[in-house]
Amino acid sequence: MAKTALQFIHNGREVAVFVDGGTNLLAALRDLVGDHSPKFGCGQGGCGACTVLIDGDPVLSCVTLAESVAGKSIATADGLKSGPELHPLQTAFMENFAAQCGYCTPGMLMAAKALLDRTPTPSRIEVVEAISGNICRCTGYEPIINAILAAAGHGLRRA
Structure with missing residues (x-):
């Protein structure tokens, strides 16, 4: 199978990878870019564990073809922090005990970030x-829910 060159912005950094036709964005991020923050949950777009932002909109990366993100900006939970500083959403999740096993947390964070960027x-x-x-x-x-509302109370703004 022929590989396709794919370039996009990943958490503010330009990335170039080669993907097989039909590769989903989740696999490209995890296997080719090395970002393991989006999680594989159901593989069918039903659980949200793989939620990432594409040009600011929340998208299920397990059902998004990698080739469709050429030239776009992809944000994942791994890119929320700035150096050692956690993003206000990450801090709010910790302070409000919003992560128990933590598996859903990256997807929840990205869905919440999209909301708070808009509202x-x-x-x-x-x-x-x-x-x-x-x-x-x-x-x-x-x-x-309490963590997201708390983050909003911290004056979270589009980063």
């Missing part, structure tokens, strides 16, 4: 809607 002071209902495509089997969602 810096969302209502509780807007938070619930924003994370509705992300499944968490541990927290019962309350700590996650």
Whole structure:
């Protein structure tokens, strides 16, 4: 099978990789770029563990063809922090005990970031809607919702 050259921006850095036709974005990020923050959950777009931002919009990377992101900007949970400084969302997740096993956390963080970039002071209902495509089997969602609302209270702005 022929490989296709693919260039995109990954967490602010230009990346170039070769992908096989039909490779999903999740596999390209994990296997070719080395970013393991998006998680493989269901592989069918139903759990949200693989959520990344493409040009600021939340997308399920397991059902997105890698070739479709040529020239676009991909943001993952790994790119939220700035050096040793955690992003306000990451801090809020820690302070509000919003991660138990942590498997859903990267996808939740990215869904939350997309929301807060669009709506810096969302209502509780807007938070619930924003994370509705992300499944968490541990927290019962309350700590996650509270963390996102707390991050909004910290004056989170588009980075």
